[in-house]
Amino acid sequence: MKIRSLLIANRGEIAVRIVETANKLGIKTFGIKTSKEPNALYLRLVDDVIDFSGTVEEIPEFLDIERIIEAARLNKIEAIHPGYGFLAENPYFAQRCEEEKIIFIGPSPSAIYKMGNKTIAKQLAQKNKIPLLQGSQGNVKNSREAAEIALKIGYPVILKAAAGGGGRGMRIVEKASQMDKMFKMATGEAEKAFNNPAVFIEKYVRNPRHIEFQIMGDRHGNYIHLGERECSIQRKHQKLIEESPSVAIHEDLRKEMGQAAIRIAQSVEYYSAGTVEFLLDADKKYYFMEMNTRIQVEHPVTEMVTGLDLIEMQIKVAEGKKLPLKQEDVTLKGWAIECRINAEDPQTNFSPNLGIIEKISYPKGKSIRIDSGIANFSVVTPYFDSMIAKLIVYAETREKAILAATLALKKFWIKGIKTTIPFCLAVMNNKKFIRGEFNTSFIEKDMKKLYYNERDDELLAAYVAAFDFAAELETDRTTKPNFERGRDISPWVLNKRLKSL
Amino acid sequence: MRFYKSRSKPENEYIAVSPDEHKFVINNPFSEQTRINGHKKEIRIYEDEDGFNYLEYKSKRYLVEIIEKIQNKYTVLLNGVSYSFTIESPISFTRRKYLEKQKQTSKFEIISAPMPGKIIELLVEENSRIREGDSVLILEAMKMQNEIIAQTSGKVKKILVKAGDNVAKEEALMEIEK
Amino acid sequence: MDVNGKLFTRFLERARAYQDQQGEAAIEKQHMKGKMSARERINMLFDEDTFDEVDAFSMSDDTTGEFGKKVSAIGDGVITGYGKISGRLAFAYAQDFTVMGGSLGSVHASKIAKIQDMALKMGAPMIGLIDSGGARIQEGVASLAGYAGIFNRNVGSSGVIPQISIIMGPAAGGAVYSPAITDFVFMTNKTSYMFVTGPNVVKEVLNEDVTFEELGGAIVHMKKSGVAHFVYEDEENTIRGVKKLLSYLPSNNLENPPLVEYCDSEIRIDERLRDIIPEDPNKPYDMKDIINLIMDRNSFFEVSSDYAQNILIGFGRLQGKTIGILANQPKVLAGTLDINSSVKGARFVRFCDSFNIPILTLEDVPGFLPGIDQEHNGVIRHGAKLLYAYADATVPKITVILRKSYGGAYCVMNSKNLGGDFNFAWPTAEIAVMGPEGAVSILFRKKLMESNDPVKLKKELTAKYREEIANPYVADDKGYIDEVIDPATTRKKLISAFEALENKHVNVPSRKHGNIPL
Structure with a gap:
């Protein structure tokens, strides 16, 4: 239909x-x-x-x-x-x-349920022989139980909301003494965000890469994967920059991980678009994390390198149609990078920056795609998440894509609020990022400054302030109140005014 | 009786001072002879038809915007990065230096909200002792719970909010006695 | 006369001695404290080369006895005189802290009194630059008498000429009452203090430790006590602020405020005003945005910006003419009226009325702030001040109801029957005895209790209440509102309405004075 x-x-x-x-x-x-x-x-x-x-x-x-x-x-x-x-x-x-x-x-309710329940998802992964991180069998009841498990698998461990995603209800516990507090915070946040305080625990891999595979299935048992996305540039588990493909994945590994992703999808008879997230450690060993049973924020990078429209495929699959292509037809061509433009201030620890967008001007170009939810005079409210737009660039090579992103970011102008544009620029200019040497702790470890500026920028800003101040003094000097006019009073008023005193 | 002609003022001099004490001495900002820290600069400020303000320097364009101005305190956004200054005259600059020297280290420190949000939980009580780095409360903003951390050690003198309160940015949350 | 003769020599010697006294050494002394000298302040306040000093060579009174100390300072520690500020005559005194700590002796006091008398006679603004340790202890009661004389003249000039106090150093003890009586108090942050009893006394009596800054610094008076109307970071900017304020004010109570020609004569229709009020009636917005869109560009000059922020007061211009603005600030306490905001507003209305400044009221007030604290501290009599001030004022008064206007607060905020000359409302206005939720709970209590789905019923009734009662049209039909206007045309409407009221006059019954509920 x-x-x-x-x-x-x-x-x-x-x-x-x-x-x-x-x-x-x-x-x-x-x-x-x-x-x-x-x-x-x-x-x-x-x-x-x-x-x-x-x-x-x-x-x-x-x-x-x-x-x-x-x-x-x-x-x-x-x-x-x-x-x-x-x-x-x-x-x-x-x-x-x-x-x-x-x-x-989207997928069937049961697929959503099974993948949404981290415990079931893990059992399914295990059954399908997909590498997993050690952790609790199911949710943990209280912080004491969490501490016991943590002792067994060794610190650091991570607490995750059973119903979660997107970093909420997630807490890393470095040592036993922190467990109580972190457990409380994780469950509190989980309760708020998902209406379900349940959390589970697993071994925490330090400095891994976050690699995810886009998969697509239809209602006729066909599955394909559309390659990987590299989402390691994260802050507090919130992705900020994504790319496809990843420098860390070579063809064999792609095939292997892609197959693993498909096996997961098959295990729940998945149809529609989905994403299987893995951690990739320094030895290129990968571990299944979770499957997101939805279209993702960063889907455009996959679209750019595959030339497909994922939303269209979702709709077609929902109509009952078969997937339009087979795995061997999927080719990844070129390189795509996505920069999330959030209404957050990288100079003050990414605090939300609310307000009215007075003016916005997008960079233009063949290799540039903008997915934006705002226009002139849009209001950034505290009620929703802070992402207002995404800049996606596409080029033949990663090097060229980084350059294109840099140029585009410099022409992406928003007046009225502060955004993460200077942050994205700082990443694009970071040597380690350019060399492809990064992992999920990149922002904490490898970025000295969370925003980009050039040598003379502060001086120029100082000039702007001094200029405005001087202009105000000038206005004060030239605004001449005419006191004589205040003495020009109609006799009607003056007479009565005098009498009533 | 008349005394003193007004003392001759130094030529149109403004001193922009940043919070980390970067100092920019700007002479004659309106003229083509603008000098900053003694060097001649050719800078042009203009507005385009879309209402963006630009600054042109060394044939590069910069997007600029004054995002906050309270008396002589400015925050300027240049290419998306904000810079704060106070603009001083030579006289007020001297005063500023004097006051800084005199600055009594206050006995109290106020912890204020770094962002607007809702107080989820207070982790300390009045009169309890805290150490630098301790979390004092949890503030929820944009659906994230953030621990607010004490920057100084001392005694919690007064807690100005309670769980469930919505607070504005910069709103005082508690007073710490050092 | 022979300029080299003996007579002239004495004249020149005196002048030189005075110059020396206020020379580099004295200036340096002040600069060392981050302050400017009295002479520098005077020069900055007045137009170049227009200041004429009076009583420059008065010498302090000889005092005798144990504490007697003969002082040879010329001028007794205060500069008094007159000159032009933005081209207009003004009188001023500036206390010189380098002479006996600017302390007030009898000669010092009579110099100030003399200049106050002159200002009143001439009908010109009076400005005091205060930097003084207080009454001169050595002179005893004579200096106290001096203060009383100054206070007396402050009161006598009140409402006749604008009086402004600029605190640029200490102002302690009885000395604070002169600024308190004057119309506006400016303070320079970090170098000025005001208190009746200082930290030492507080320590002695109450054994509480408090610093000068915490007890009576500029920030405390700006934010907590409301004593200071303006605070600036340095003295130059403080004096700039004074000049700016003066540009809105007439010289005396017979004149009209000055006109700033060519400042912004445009009659704009601004469609942004239509969208500024949020659709959700409980959502705040910044009243300042509205003021800035209605008034002449950059003309709004806020008074007491950090005190009782639920009401906004300040001066602005409409086609160059000064207007006093009072507005509820929905951003703070939802714009409710409370004790502090009522008093803040009332004093401002009284000032405007004294000096023929028309008043614009922008209203969005859900009512008076409820609470035990408020009631016990007398919100009744303090709220009455605002009401009294509005009703008593005879200058042109216009109200625009932007959104909420409920209950007693409706009456108080210059309602039609309190004497508003023109009362306009935006289509978003809600005028009623109380808000929809409250009204429905009272009127339909029984019905709600009996209902199976009280939440739903309440919602329906609330919507009905809004439609039938809480809107501007009922008031418009009955004449309590003169016109419901398109927000975009507010500026235009106000310009023509104030123009129509320009020659307004009200005959008030003769009386000594009314009895405002102080």
Whole structure:
């Protein structure tokens, strides 16, 4: 069957991205308007807006399963694309869609459930002979149990939210004395973020690379992988720069890890787009971490090197179609780098920088792709995550891609808020990054300064301040109040004024 | 009775001082003869039709924006990086140097919120002793829990917030007595 | 007269001695403390070469007895005189800390009193530059009498000529009451202090350790006590601030404020104003953004910016004419009125009214701040001050209701029946006795209790309340609002409305003075 209408249960750049493909496929799109962001860009691009802004419910709009289902039913919408985050990996939501005969653009509820439950996922990986890190068998009940396991497998260990992803509810524990505090924080954060405080524990590999494989499956048992993405440039487990392919992966390893990723997907009869995340240590040994059962933020780098439209493939698979290509047809060509532009200030420890985007100007060029959720006068609110846009560059080689990214970043201008652009520039200019020698502790260890500037920049900024101050003094000097005019008073007023004193 | 003609002022001199004491002496900012730290500079500031402000120097363009200005305290954003200065005159600069020398080290230190967010949990109590590097509370911002760390050792004199409070950036959270 | 003759020599000698006294050595002494000399301050305040000094050669009174100490300082530690500030006559005195710590003796005091008298006679602004250790102990009661004389003249000039105090050093003990009576107090950060009893006394009496800065520094008075209206980081900027303030003020209570020609005559229609109020009625925004869009460009000059921030006060211009602005600040305490903000607002209204400055009120107030603390500290009588000040003011008064306007706070904020000349409202205005949630809880308590789904019912009733009651149209129909206006046209509306009110006059019944609830 062909999908004719699509509800996008998401916001920001991914909503915009989905609209783009839907338009290409001639699908009517619906967007959800919230009171937190009533003038967001994606609302201008969808064909129809479903207004959630009138009433504010306890549950945030994009997490309100019944409200979204109800909206889809009322508007007779055939399919829902959840994007990433929010309900994208909520098996119950996928289940509810199925029950209401709405096509959920993503894998089956059971695949989401199994991969979302880290314990089950690990068991499946083990069964399929995919290397794993040692850790707890399932969730740990309390910090005492966590400490016992940690003692067995040796510190450092990492606590992870069972329902998690994206770094939330994740804490590294270096020594036994920290366990109590870290356990509390991890469960607290997990509870907040996922409504589920359960955490598990595993051995922590120091300075690994984060390598993930994009896979794609259909409902007819076909699977392919679309190569790897290198996502090691992270801060507090939040990815900031991604690329594809990775300098750390050679052809044989790619084949091996790709096959492993597919085996994982097969084990849950996975269809739609998914990502299998691995840690790769210095000896090029890889360990299965988790599978993300959604489209990912960094999917564009894969699209650039494979020439495919992953959202389109997701929709086609959801319609029941077969994958359009086989593994041997997949070729990785060239090099793509993605820089996340977040409304965060790299000069003050990446603190969120909220406000109104007064003006924005994008770099242009054949090798440049911008996925953006904002436009002039967009408001960056504290209610959603801080990513506002992504810059993706493509070139024949990594070297050229880094150069292209540098040039593009220098022409990416945003007025009104501070962003991670100077951070991305600093990475592009880092010798170790350029040489490809980096891992997940790159930001902490190999970056002396988290933003990029040149020798004269501070001097020029000082000049701007002095110039403005001098101009203000000048205005003060030239603003001549005319006191005589204050004495020009109509007799009507003056007489009465005098009398009433 | 009249005394004293006003003392002749040094030519249009402004001193920009950064928080880490970088000092830029700028003479005649409006003229083509602008000098910074004694060197002649050709700098041009202009606005384009889209409303961006640029600075042109050595045939390179820089995007500039004054993001904060309180009296003579400035924060300037140049190519996305912010720089703070206070603009001093030669006289006020002397005063500044004097005050810095005199600076009494305050007995109290205020821990303030580095970002807007919600207080999740207080990890210390009033009158408890803390050491530099101790976490004093957990602040949630953008769905991340952040530990706020004491920069000095001392006694917690006063806690100004409670769990569940929403706080603004720079809002005082607690006072530490050194 | 022979300039080389004996008579002239004495004249020149005196002048030289005075110059020497205030020469490099004295200047250096002040500079060493990060301060400027009294003479430098005077030169900076007045237009170049316009200052004329009065009583330059008065000598201090001889004192006798054990503490008697003869001082040979010329001028007795204060410079007094007149000159032009931005081309207008003004009077000033500047205490000289290098002479007996700027202490106030009887001659010092009578010099100040003389210049105060002149300022009042001439109807010109009076500016005091204060840098003084306080009453001169050696002179005893004579110096206290001197203070009282100054206070008396401060009060006598109040509401007749603008009086400004600039604190540039210590101001301790009784000395603080002169600034307290004047209209505006400026302080220079880190080098000025004001307190009635100093840290030593606090230590003696209460055994509490407190530094000068913590007890009475500029920041304390700006943020906590509200005593200082303006604080600047150095003396040059402080004096610039004084000059800027003066550019908004008339010389006396008969004149109108000055006009700044060609400053911003444009009648703009600004569509940004339509989007500035968030759709969610509980979401804050920055009132300053609105003020800046309505008034002449860069003309808003805020007063007491760090004190009781839930109300914003300051001067601005509309087509070059001075306007006093009071606005609730939704960003702070949701813009509620409390004790401090009421008092802050009330004093500002009184000032504007004294000096013929029209008042613009921008309103977004959910009500008075509830709480035991507020009630016990007398929010009733303090809130009444603002109400009294508004009702008592006879200058042109215009109110624009931007969003919330509930209950008693509606009445207080220059409502129509309190004497507002023009009362406008934006379509986003909510005018009612109380907010929707509160009203529904009271009116439908029983119904809500009996309902199976009270949350849903409450939501429906709230929406209905908003539609039927909490909007600007009910008030408009009844004439409590003169017009509901398009936010984009606010500037235009205000310009023509204030123009229409230019010759407003109200006859007030003759009385000695009203009895404001102090």
